[in-house]
Amino acid sequence: MTGRAPRRPVVAIDGPAGAGKTTVTRRVAAALGYVLVGTGALYRAVALAAERAGIPWTDAAAVGRLAATIAERGAIEFGARPEGGERVLLEGEDVSAELRRERIGEGASVVSAVPAVREALLDLQRSAGRGGGVVLEGRDIGTVVFPDAEAKIFLTASDAVRARRRWQELAERGQAPPLEAVLRDVVERDRRDSTRPVAPLRQAPDALLVDSSELSVDEVVARIVEHVRGVERRSRGEP
Numbered sequence: 001m002t003g004r005a006p007r008r009p010v011v012a013i014d015g016p017a018g019a020g021k022t023t024v025t026r027r028v029a030a031a032l033g034y035v036l037v038g039t040g041a042l043y044r045a046v047a048l049a050a051e052r053a054g055i056p057w058t059d060a061a062a063v064g065r066l067a068a069t070i071a072e073r074g075a076i077e078f079g080a081r082p083e084g085g086e087r088v089l090l091e092g093e094d095v096s097a098e099l100r101r102e103r104i105g106e107g108a109s110v111v112s113a114v115p116a117v118r119e120a121l122l123d124l125q126r127s128a129g130r131g132g133g134v135v136l137e138g139r140d141i142g143t144v145v146f147p148d149a150e151a152k153i154f155l156t157a158s159d160a161v162r163a164r165r166r167w168q169e170l171a172e173r174g175q176a177p178p179l180e181a182v183l184r185d186v187v188e189r190d191r192r193d194s195t196r197p198v199a200p201l202r203q204a205p206d207a208l209l210v211d212s213s214e215l216s217v218d219e220v221v222a223r224i225v226e227h228v229r230g231v232e233r234r235s236r237g238e239p
């Protein structure tokens with residue numbers, strides 16, 4: 001053997017809510033032996049911290065200051081659970097379950113449109129991915145956070161399929177809002193995420209588009225893993 005092994009890729013997986021990103025990225029990271037960073041958790045943590053501090057999500061100036069303070073103090077930490085899955089700590093407290101609340105997802109979508117919030121969370125995301133061998137999942141990873149990521153995937157699905165999946169998730173948690181209401185929420189969240197002036201949700205020109213509407217989770221995972229393996233081979237100079 002001569003020389004050092006090449007750096008492993010940064011894998012950027014972006015896409016709208018309900019495309020299956022959480023399930024898929026967890027399995028992709030496990031199959032590749034990469035670290036997983038779900039960046040939505042950062043925006044969710046800011047929304048939760050605001051709620052706890054009594055700051056309305058729509059108060060852009062106050063939410064921006066809060067995010068900057070949180071980032072400076074290193075108040076958000078990622079960890080892994082021994083039984084698998086991610087753990088997120090806010091001020092040392094495990095808030096993983098709270099962050100998954102539907103309302104906190106809404107709040108995350110609102111605070112993530114504030115430029116100062118995005119700015120505050122940028123370095124955190126970049127340092128998490130810097131070493132390579134990482135899957136980062138979000139909305140703007142391939143366009144803003146890691147525009148030079150070696151592997152980029154844009155994972156999407158039709159509105160109807162995404163709404164049905166979301167509805168199923170809620171039903172499993174014992175909530176059963178009408179499907180039409182879930183579809184309205186999905187479309188509204190996408191509209192907000194894609195039309196904000198800073199770092200809107202969009203496919204990077206060099207991203208592989210994967211539409212999961214008619215694919216099983218296994219098929220989606222296999223397609224992405226194969227793509228990353230190809231990038232790894234090429235970085236080693238293999239065909």
Ligand code: DC
Pocket residue numbers: 017039040041043044105108109112113137138139140141189193
């Ligand atoms: O993926 P998620 O549902 O945990 O994300 C919650 C919200 O956070 C989403 O509506 C938009 C925002 N977000 C973002 O703007 N940029 C990211 N990289 C990740 C999430």
